[in-house]
Amino acid sequence: MDQLRQIQAFVAVVQSGSFVKAADKLGTSKAVVSRLVLELEAQLDTRLLNRTTRRQSLTEAGADYFERCRKILDDLAEANLAASAGTARPVGRLRINAPVSFGNLHLAPLWGGFLQRHPDVTLDVTLSDRVVDLVDEGYDLAIRIARLPDSSLVSRQLASTRVVLCASPAYLARQPALRLIEDLAAHPVIAYSYWSGGDVWAFDGPGGPVEVLTQARLRSNSGDTCLAAALAGQGLILQPDFIVGADLKAGRLLEVLPQYRAPTLAIHAVYPSRQHLSVKVRRMVEYLVKAFNKPGWD
Structure with a gap:
């Protein structure tokens, strides 16, 4: 029980940013909060907070410990609420990581609906195309768009996205026609840095799998x-239809060599x-599965 109080004090200090505010939040004194955090550090034989006269910051060990403790307290609060309510x-707090473009285009409009349904939840959403380590970085959930490797993580498919080779009509009008996918090697492309194949773009064509080494004009x-x-006519792109779908439908982009x-x-x-x-x-x-039952980019 003492360690639970110590953890509550430590988490409150980090979340509120000061011992005084943590004390107010917990309904106790600054001295008690300070003692509890010191006792926790002594028990762990590890410094969790760097303290100065003006502020405190997490140590590397403290940052990792905070995320784990925050989850423990959230789970405990959830369990208590479920027991008292009978349901x-x-x-x-729910920490979510998602890719930048997908997060802005297709996830951002959904968060308000989830919060309206679940008023006791707070969302902490981080957008990054870097593949995060959920456990080490303290995320509860991530959205990933890829062929997932084998791992200890559990996944639920929400939807799928077709990756499309396309360019603007203006670009295609002034460049030599592409008749075979190998012709792509002679064209400037706009490359996505995190594409799994790097500069080698792979396709399934009429004659089977084929790879082309591309030349990036912009990366x-x-x-x-x-x-x-x-859209500015600077080259060809290979992007998922959840990004380019609207421009393809409007004719601002044209699909190139659709047989590949x-x-x-x-x-x-x-x-x-x-x-x-x-x-x-x-x-x-469950909310995301239902939301993407019929994706808007199809």
Whole structure:
């Protein structure tokens, strides 16, 4: 029980940013909070906070310990609420990581609806195309668009996306025609930095699999930047239809060599474990599965 109080004090200090505010939050004194945190550090034989006269910051060990403790307290609050209410209700902070373009285009409009349904949940959404380590970085859930490697993570497919080779009409009008996929090697392309094949673009064509070594005129870690350059007539792009779909339908982009198909990618919700899955993660996964039952880019 003492360690639980110590953990509550430590988490409150980090979340509120000061010992004084943590004391107010916990309904106790600054001296008590300070003592509890010191006792916790002594018990762990590890410094969790760097302290100065003006502020405190987490040590590397403290940052990792905070995320784990925060989850423990959220799960405990959820369990208490479920027991007292006689039903499982999601509660607490839910940390989500998602790719930038997909997060802005297709996830951002969904968060308000989830919060309206679950008023006891707070969302902490980080957008990054870097593949994060869910456990080490303290995420409850991630959205990944890829062919997932074998891992200890659990995934649920939400939808799929077709990767499309395309360019603007203006670019295609002034360049030599592409008749075979090998012709792509002579054209400037706008490359996405995190593409799994790098500069080698792979397709399934009428004659079977084929690979082309491309020459990037512009390279970016942002799908939106790649799209903007293509719309400006600067080259060909290979991007998922959840990014380029609207421009293809409007004629601002044209699909090139449609008989050659790039890989279709699955869009997954990924979380660390099926065992002891918190109610808030389960509700979010269910919500996303329903939301993407009929994706808007199809």
